Amino acid sequence: QKEVEQDPGPLSVPEGAIVSLNCTYSNSAFQYFMWYRQYSRKGPELLMYTYSSGNKEDGRFTAQVDKSSKYISLFIRDSQPSDSATYLCAMRVEGNKLVFGAGTILRVKS
Amino acid sequence: GAGVSQSPSNKVTEKGKDVELRCDPISGHTALYWYRQSLGQGLEFLIYFQGNSAPDKSGLPSDRFSAERTGGSVSTLTIQRTQQEDSAVYLCASSSALLAGNNEQFFGPGTRLTVL
Numbered sequence: 001q002k003e004v005e006q007d008p009g010p011l012s013v014p015e016g017a018i019v020s021l022n023c024t025y026s027n028s029a030f031q032y033f034m035w036y037r038q039y040s041r042k043g044p045e046l047l048m049y050t051y052s053s054g055n056k057e058d059g060r061f062t063a064q065v066d067k068s069s070k071y072i073s074l075f076i077r078d079s080q081p082s083d084s085a086t087y088l089c090a091m092r093v094e095g096n097k098l099v100f101g102a103g104t105i106l107r108v109k110s
Numbered sequence: 111g112a113g114v115s116q117s118p119s120n121k122v123t124e125k126g127k128d129v130e131l132r133c134d135p136i137s138g139h140t141a142l143y144w145y146r147q148s149l150g151q152g153l154e155f156l157i158y159f160q161g162n163s164a165p166d167k168s169g170l171p172s173d174r175f176s177a178e179r180t181g182g183s184v185s186t187l188t189i190q191r192t193q194q195e196d197s198a199v200y201l202c203a204s205s206s207a208l209l210a211g212n213n214e215q216f217f218g219p220g221t222r223l224t225v226l
Contacts, residue, residue, distance in 0.1 A: 004152070006152070008150055041219070041220075041222075042219055042220075043114070043201055043203070043217030043218050043219050043220055044153070044201075044217050045217065046214045046215070049214075088152060088153065090153075097143075097155050097158060097166070097169075098153075098155070098215065099155075100145075100152040100153040101152050102150065102151055102152040103151075103152055
């Protein structure tokens with residue numbers, strides 16, 4: 001079993017839809033949780049960062065962490081075609097390396 | 111003020127040949143990471159350099175893989191006797207601090223390696 005599980009998709013939604021992306025993990029020691037966005041043939045870029053449990057909102061994006069369930073989510077409101085990309089969750093223990101999920105391919109249709 | 115750069119952007123090689131992939135991190139970043147991304151897979155950690163400390167090589171898949179970082183800046187990832195399963199995108203990232211808190215890793219565009 002992988003340390004971080006993420007459904008690879010692809011997830012296809014119409015423009016304006018609310019998108020929910022999720023990851024589960026097995027290591028209860030993870031403290032830092034991130035979401036990266038990767039456009040085709042580009043490197044990943046940090047989108048959201050959360051420490052421990054809770055919610056964080058940034059514009060149309062909301063990141064949620066539920067440590068009791070070992071489950072993290074990224075919500076995208078009013079999705080746009082420009083949001084079409086691969087979304088990678090990543091997490092780490094303090095002082096340790098990032099562990100990435102496999103990435104979910106998102107396609108927003110106009 | 112450029113970001114992380116990698117070269118070449120694409121590399122096609124024959125099975126059994128050696129290849130060298132280059133990474134130029136953001137100026138002043140002390141930490142440098144190499145990852146491998148295969149089709150439909152997440153990022154697989156390969157190696158990590160931090161300042162003058164001994165690198166963390168725990169992710170290198172075999173002794174055919176090695177990496178150097180000269181002068182605390184440019185890094186080269188070398189794959190000897192390439193195999194078809196080495197075909198992937200090799201990503202380099204750099205960050206300004208040790209693995210602590212939200213030290214954002216900035217990624218390069220990657221080198222797409224194809225082994226025929």
